[in-house]
Amino acid sequence: MRLTGGNNDLRRIDVFNSGPMGNGWYYSVGGFFRQTDGVRDPQFSADKGGQFSATLSKRWDSGEVSFYARHTDDNNAFYTAIPLLSRNNGNDLSSFPGLNAQTGTLLGRDFRNVDLLVRPNGQTLRRDLADGRGVNIDVFGGELNWEAGHWTIADRVNVMSGSAPTYALFTGDAPQRLSDFIASYGTTGSGSFTKGGGAVDPNQQVLEAGWWSVDKRLNSFTNDLRLSRELFAGNTLTVGASYATYSSADTWHLGNTMSLTAQNNARRIDVALDNGQQATRQGFTSSAFLNLRAQYDGENIAAFIADEWELNARLRLDLGARYERQSVTGDVHDTATVDLDGNAATLYDNATSAALVSTRRIDQDDEAFSWTAGLNFKLNDSNSLFARVNSGVKFPGFDNLRDGQDRVQEVDQYELGLKSGASAYDLYLTAFYNTFKNSPFQAFLANGSNFTAVGDSRARGLEVEAAIRPFGGFELAGTGVWLDAKYRNYREFTGNQVMRQPKRQFRITPSYYWMLPFGDLKLFATYSYIGDRFADLANSQRLPSYDMLDIGANLHVGEHWEMTASGSNVTDTLGLTEGNMRVPGAATGGVFMGRPIAGRQYQMSVAYRW
Template sequence: MNRSHSILSARLLAAALCAGTAFAEESATNDSEAQRDVVNLDRVVVTGRAGTGVRTKAETSYAITDLSHEQLRLQAPMGVAESLKAVPGFWVESSGGEASANIRARGIPVEGYSMLSLQEDGLPIQHDSGLGWMNADQSFRLDETVDRMEVVRGGPASLFAPNAPGGVVNYVTRLGGDTPEGLVKYEIGDFGRHRVDAWYGGPAGDWRYALGGFWRIDHGVRDPGFRANDGYQARFSLGRKFERGSIDANVKHFDDHVVFYLGVPLTFDSGGDTAAVPGFDANYGTFLGPETRYLVAKDAAGDRVLDLKSGTHVRLTQVTLKGDWDLGGGWKIEEGFRYRDSDTVRAGLFPATLTVAANRLAALRAGAVALYPTATDVRFRYVSTPTVYFDTANQNGNGLVLDASAREIGVSLEEAINDLRLVKQLEIGDQKHDLAFGYYFADVSETFKRYSANLFTDVRDNARVLDLVAVDGSGNVVGSMTENGFSRYGAEFANGSGDSRTHAFYGSDEWQLLPQLRIDLGGRWERIHVDGKVERIASRNLGGAGPQDDNVLTGTGVFDPFARSFDKFGWTVGADWQFTPRNGVFARATPTFRLPSLGDYITNPTAKPITQKIDLYEAGYKYVSQPFDVFATAFLTRYHNFGFGELVYDPATGSYISRTAYTDTKTYGVELESNWRAAAWFDLSASATLQKPEFGDFTFTELVNGAPVQRDYTGHQLLRVPETSFRIVPGTTLLNRRLRIQVPVEHYGRRFADAANSVRLPSYTVVNVSLRYDVNRWLTLYANGDNLFNEIGLTEGNPRAGQFQSGEAGARYYLGRPILGRSLRVSALIRF
């Protein structure tokens, strides 16, 4: 692929560096900027605890990772998932683009963010982070209004947050201060990227305000031939401190389109390593293209437009109010309220089955001959150029054809969340107690709609749409098995709506038993009630000439209601022993849970979900100093009644077949997080995870060609979770701290795409680079290069081929989703 923008970016960077030399005499960096890379040993942790006292990272009884705004800025993540790559214990899949990622915490093998609470200023961005087709990262965008990030892994996360057995990711926003100040950052990238971030804050009498946001356009690293990412975010905050308390208000709105990347066609090279198929670039290619950006399908009401160019389009408005007040007598009340209203449309081209064209035609021939008596054969031809027929032997150099689904999902979500806490610190004898009592409430309303239609395409970058035609012995077309490439209209349909109300009561005590020993304990009781309705589905024949509209799924107008309630109690107890204020050990046990949610019923009113129970154990050592720090944690995760499911495409019928089984999983391992500041000019940071993620008792019987077959996946490695992963970042700071260069190296071990462990996802290593150069006290330049060596690192296989036993096991050609190819971004930040 043409990467000519790389030359432009490199020239801009070189010019800026030269300019920095010219300004050398006036470019003395101010003290605050010079100290930004020095670790803050006394930074207060606000996530994963409640109470009136303060705790530093070295004093917590659980595992936590924190990143400052400058660390985030230098890392330059293009989405939420990429900001979590430095967090040990997390397996991050960001290969789908800026949103809709998958995070697996401590081996918990669930999709999306289902086991994490994604938060902003200590309140959930979305009550259920793993709502179907509505991952919480779609509801949040990183920009310069974010001050820092704190991530709690396991531990007390589920005590203070809903649906958070795996942890809490908390983005703390930047507030206005006593002095007016601001910044503007402009970024360009070699994939047509232009982005502007801005922030400004200061005093207004007794109040403090801040406003900021971003605007961004680009065509994506995998270029679909049109603008893939396009949108903006705006935020305004206003706050004030009083003698006995404070109040803060925050309003955020964004309207953003982001592309959703899916699997690409792959094969093996002569050495057995992952390789691209001829005619497709595995680093930069995508099936999505000009011929699939705008499709017209059909449903029971007539034509249905599928605007795949829209990608994942989110329009969201969020209002947050937070405050605290000293009630006297050592009591303090803390209140947090958040309202959000959003509309999301997710549209994409979902590859289902990759087949040698000759084999696919052979499977389709009988149906065509039966429908058209004069037909003797079938052929593919291009929809946009009907006179051009598909070369079965070597079209695009590969002779492959793709069954795909054009899918559109609409989710409207309205939420009101409130978290009220009463805290008090007291002494009983010579022992201190830091108490917190809380009540959490969430009211959620959701509507969900889904439609999909199946089509044929060829296999190449920006795939072209194919029609399947029946021909006679002379090669003349006697009929068509498709219409505008569509082999089946209405392959999927859903229409549901519902509400949920969650009540939770929780309490905690940080009990200072001895000067060196603290016991942290707490419990949470949570109850959810869900109710709503789901439209019944029926099949209709629209009466067209071909078979594409013979079996269109649509609504009947009859709705089935649902109403269910669930509740559960969980608890946590931890101990922290501090040898010194910066050196100690901790241990914790947390039996916790995740209740069923509205998403379990929104497409199936008779669903029978169960409360998921997870037992978490951890013990760790921590040491913090200015030259060196280390946090090492051993953990054990036992996941009971894990609901393992799949949605498999059947090319014979064009239908999706759903299957779910329940099993147990166990993951034990060690997490390591360390920083070594060896000299003023050199430092090294590292994070690593060594773990054994495996299924428990996982045996069942399934029918294969009508005969029962016993399956036993007990002890198999969990899906897409590596046993070994690490991230090492050597860095150097030169020219009187004006120049900073760091080279993150990431390695991920072997994984599997199915429970049978029949499809291997090979290990891979990625090398990136980040650079910062202070031209002067008001201008700083940044440069980021990702995946410098164009590694084809697979993050997932083809889930639509099966996740129990993949139908692509042993295949020469298969679908998988690699990380994005090499890209370069350069930005200039101006402070004022």
Template sequence: ATPPPAAKTFTTGVAKGRDLLDTAISASTLDDHDLAQLSVSSIAGIMQNIPGIRSETSDIDGFSAITIRGLPLAAEGSKFLQLQEDGLPVLEFGDIQFAGIDQFLRADLTLSQVQAIRGGSASTFASNSPGGLINFISSNGETAGGTVQVSSGVGHDLKRIDFAYGSPLGDGWRFHVGGFYRTGEGPRAIGFNGFSGGQIKANVTREFEGGYIRLYGKYLDDRQPNYGTLPVTVGGTNANPEIGFLPRYDIREQGYLSPLTRSYAEVDANNRPILIDAADGLAAKVAAIGLEAQFEVAGFTVTNRFRFSDVSGAYNDAVPFVTAPAPFFRQFGGPGAQLSYAAGPNSGQAITDARLLALSVRLHADLESLDNATNDLRATRVWELGEGKLTTTAGLYTSSQDVAMFWNFTSTLQDLAGGGRNAPVTISTATGVPVTDGGTLAYGFAVGLPFNVYHNLYDVNYDIVAPYGSVNFQIGKLAVGASVRWDKGDVAGQIFTSSFGGGRPAFVPLDVNGDGQISVAESRVATLPLTRPVAIDYDYGYLSWSAGVNYRFAESLSAFARYSRGGRASAETAIGAEALDPITGAPRDPALKVSIVKQAEVGVKFRRDGLTAFLTGFWASTDERNFQIAANSSGQAVVVPVNRTYSAKGLEFEGEWRRGPFTLVAGATFTDASIDEDLIDPAFNGLTPRHIPDFAFFARPSAEWGNFTLGAVVNGTTESFAQDTNQLVQPGYVIVSPFVQYRPAQGLTLAVNAFNVFDELAIVSLQAPAIPPSGITNAQVMNGRTVTASLRYSF
């Protein structure tokens, strides 16, 4: 039976774990019971069920854009929101290009609960988390028992096995171990196994009087397809667009790669020819070991968390840069040019009609090292002070984050057959001379941008030291608290890029495919000046603070108010070719180093007789100096500088109601966001930031009768703007995902989850700022109807 709501101790982003009604913060918790009802498995998908969070995802771990309380989505990742695993950050920075935090984090049966704090003291109890903090907490064997679960896609190929087991061992010892493995093509047709891999996690704990010590480890080796932006049709008007699909190309069900297009030739970080297998998709490898301890010393509770993570991986994507009828692409071969298939069953066959083809930008990022070592030491003591209690905390956080990675971009041409059958296309001159190599038009950008742009090699380290402290005084029903943190960072390393000039030319003739000849495409190959690194050497510092007051009117009712100021250091976006001064080794604009977020909030919390209701009003503002992927008037992707201030205000609601067999969990966020001032283009002043809807909500109704549980997860959002120009409206959506669980015997559960059962077209992002003349633009969408069946045995 479902347990009734109770006073849950909240421990993330605060000095001492407390009942939420006793804290001046806005926070949420998802436990293992909640997680089992969700029809999503991705980290970003889980976060869609937390109020205040805007999480753009196709239910894969990576290529997600996550923000909070209307703060801007200038790029992918989670710039203002820190993701933690067991109290320490997965990566120090949430917006490392092509390396989103959620790419290196997985949800499985080892996940005990998810705790989220919005604003509040998050900015002072973690670095680079001014908007909020989400902590994914692992089980640690407090209760004896285990679970084995096998699941399979219904109507699509994706098989998975999960397991978890933990138990006390006696004499204060306990342990927990678990993980998963999965394999299959996935819910979108690509013609090969897009998902392959898994993880294993384990911990052992020794409890003693006044504390404990825990050793834990994790090994993750997993890859998944990148469901990025794909072409759709757009008609109607900017205010009321009609989104459709190209013939036979419903992107809810179709991927972009195929066995014929998954591999292509390029050059590596040493300017040597290589063959890239884009089937690696979003690949993640993490080997982590950590130590957590808590003990009592002279009345102080001392806690230390340490973890070292060996992190690497790859990012692969294929983005349609130009989608057009076949004759359009003959211009690249000159007068009389010819088109034909370069591979597959139609290899050599001429293309003489006007079928749609796509010139793609193939993105490959080799994430060689994102290793990080973090340590958080704090001491807390509760002092009796008159009739009240004074809680003091002092802490020191240290971190070392590597960013060693290489990017390259390739331009290829393919058709849009769909069904995992897309094939590369050859362009030849009128005399039959190939302009492409097996579908590759350019080893770099074919149109619009210089070849050397975004062909970079980074090798940088970020060292962070952050002392922090807090005080909280509680007397009777009143509690008043404040906290402060000083972050100091040192950045050192080097970048290799021809964008600064000097050294090796930006592009050279190179036999990339190894056939002994220099083709047209191989006559200009983007390379790196490996003998001319540009040094990076700068530091930064910022102060964060927060103060709040909480009043508990009664056992069931409390209210709070809080104001916070938090900082967020920039990662490699501050040292790219567009931003770095190669002479000083620092960003040309010092303001690029740190963004400041200010938040005010006031809320009321109620919990009694099966009903829980939290309501919070908020105001948030930030300055943002960044580079943003936008689109020009024809819908093609462009990179634009951003120098703005933003603000947002709104309301967050989260509630839970239980009566007999019925349960309803719901949350909603109303947001009014604005670009307050654009220092580059004042025409943006007063406009609404892209992808920020006025209203978003979720609901989880369920009912339990004996051995049956029925329910649904409903996620919805109103319309927003596709781009900051506020022209093209991005339609809202409502996704209904029902689930049924049947328990035929003790410990045995059969379940069916149907994500998006009504096959709603849920637009995550539209690329074009307005309806383009071609009537075609790129869009990222959520999966269509996706059914999964599972069998779970708990013992």
């Protein structure tokens, strides 16, 4: 059992128990429950939920069969891009006034519970932002491993059913003064707070953000069967087949734009126009720009063969090939733009997307052949060389086909490396070259348009993973990647750096381990550096480099007790994981929309094992 606590009112309990039941039967049960205000406090429980799982297995001399079940009910806040101050060509960032970049969020109780306009005559849909990005999923399955003569049989089956909603805030353009926002309607007016009333200062910085509602009902069944046999000494052949059927029922309401104060835990603003028009309803300036209703079904069937051959004591070869066929059908409801109440003076619902009864059909079959080949050459007991070539595919998904992106993605990967290790060190050095064809991109822009593109890219680089242990319990470990990734045949974006991929990144982790009279103690820290990147295809939104420091300690007392303390980003660095693809272009007026990493976080856990 483990109890965990931390800042932001983090509370978590993990419980797990396993053991024999007699006569070859074994069991395990366990799970967790967690609740926290989140790394950015939205004034309600940002993360709340848990999981329960159980397994039952039976062992014989010839093999084992096991069954498992897992229920997950978990909800997590979705943190959107926030305004930041940008200087020096995007290289220097700081907090926007009233919204701390390390701890702040626009999310707040003011618009936690809303009624979204979805149908004529005032019909609404009630949604709770605390449900965030959630899952309510049940998974059941089983696994068989059996020795039958010279053959080894392995079969795995999995059944999944549940829902995965996303209720989240999506920001658009950079903030502006309330007076300028009102002027965009071509008239004058005033603003007041939706909750609590009170006039809003015309100089108040405001922005528009959408309250998006996405509901997905998911089901799947998968089965993987493989048979292995040693053909002769040092050579093992594996043949198999896999089958999967899956479905998704989607109901989306994207848009639902609100006028918000640009501050931590933002508040909605209702605008009163002097020309008699009604611009807002409960702070909403628009309803959905996309009402998607769709039902998709997919089926994948594959056959594969693999062979691993130890040619001699120093040389090992493995080969594999896979043929797969995917069939997807679906019905996507047509949409129309309507004025929900038929009143042109109520501006907030004049351009509402409404799903119609009529549908358009998706019906596509794809097939592809994939293969891999790998070679490992042992130089001596401490060193070996390896090489691998892969050629694979990724079939278009439901959303790709909905948007007409029906090409099969092709991926070719090449790598060459060195593995070296001894008691005092470990070293993995890998050079790689990858090509990607028909890679799709899709984003719903702030103006409601659906931007799509398809193109190619290539990536080459070097990856290093190493550790040295020069004395006692001290270890210095590190990882690093140099990457040169560029778009090819990608419209006007050809030659640009692949978005969100830094050319350089590395992590260094020193640690020290002590044996103590009553147990053991390990202290560790990790320094991370992430290089410059771009947030968009056009390479117009620069994400500057940043570094951060994490620290921790782990203590074992006797055979039963364990205590762990850790801190992440203890230097409280302001670093960005992404910008805002929904708004093309660079910073506007020195303001940049981006998603920062979380600020300084601490947590501690105590575990007891029996």
